[in-house]
Amino acid sequence: MIDRSIKTLFNNLEAKDKDVQYEAFNQMIAETEKEVDWAYEVWDQLKEWLIDKDNHRRSRGAQFLARLAISDPEKRIFNDFPALWGVTKDPKFVTARHSLQAIWRVALAGEEQKKLVLEHFADRFHNCTDEKNYTLIRFDMIQSLKKLYDKTNDEEIKEKALELIEIEEDSKYRNKYMSVWK
Structure with a gap:
């Protein structure tokens, strides 16, 4: 009730x-x-x-x-x-x-829900470059992964975030995304 x-x-x-x-x-x-x-x-x-x-x-x-x-x-x-x-x-x-x-x-x-979110983040990170403000979108996802990691201490989340950051070709944004994890 x-x-x-x-x-x-x-x-x-x-x-x-x-x-x-x-x-x-x-x-x-x-x-x-x-x-x-x-x-x-x-x-x-x-x-x-x-x-x-x-x-x-x-x-x-x-x-x-x-x-x-x-x-x-x-x-x-x-x-x-x-x-x-x-x-x-x-x-x-x-x-x-x-x-x-x-x-x-x-x-x-839960584990299944985590998998769902990580898959959607990874897909979006890889495919959002045609979206307006895509660097902000990427930043928000990296920051969200950091918040999730801070709550769970799950190394898989950190690994996924660092893997995504590595695909950023512009060093300015790669550094910005990495600053979230320092």
Whole structure:
């Protein structure tokens, strides 16, 4: 059963007052730092937000779903990952970027989820050079891998990040990406 305070947070995310929205967003981030028992009560709503006309909802939906992957024993994230990943390519770059910066959290849910995220990061890193702001996209993925490594101390993650950095041909960006790992 969803806690009334969580319902209030969801309502406050839609408030007219931007400060109320921001506070609710930060509280949701704090709530989803750990496993919760109400994930499935908001899951479908968040999935709908991924394709909402409001870019703030798309961004929040992606960030919260990524964070709720640790509270997903049914592994729904596997069916919903394509829609979640889709927001990382949102037409509104700030929405895409916020989503991309959060998606690493899916990998905290387990080995299969980690594999899914790493495969998507590697594919995107290799194939994003036609995208606008691709160096920022690459930076966000490298930074996300560092955050994931810091949470898990999984050497496979570090190896993958360093392997991706090596394919960057421009030394300026390769150095920038490496600075994340120093």
